[in-house]
Amino acid sequence: MSSFVFFFIPTLIFLGLVLPLWLALYYASKWRTSKGLSEEEKQTLDAAMVEIQRLESRIETLETILDAEQPDWHTKNSAE
Structure with missing residues (x-):
């Protein structure tokens, strides 16, 4: 016992x-x-951020070109 x-x-x-x-x-x-986040997820996120910055820069350039060629393009599109 x-x-x-x-x-x-x-x-x-x-x-x-x-x-x-x-x-x-x-x-x-x-x-x-x-x-x-894992290392692979961090790398993917960094690559996406670089792509976003590139696209933002491109949009700003396009808006600058549109402002030079048609100054009232923004007011026309926002009224619709």
Whole structure:
């Protein structure tokens, strides 16, 4: 009987206290590390930002050309 109690009580304490805490901390740390962007996602985002800046510059250039050729183009299009 004493050997049964000798193994049963530590096993019960481990399963009741240590294991749940261990699992909770393990998955909390996994969640924290996966919360950010991966390197591939960061590179894709940087490439998209460069493309957006290029397109914004192109739109500004086109608007400048339209302003020079037809000064009232913006008021015509905004009234429609």
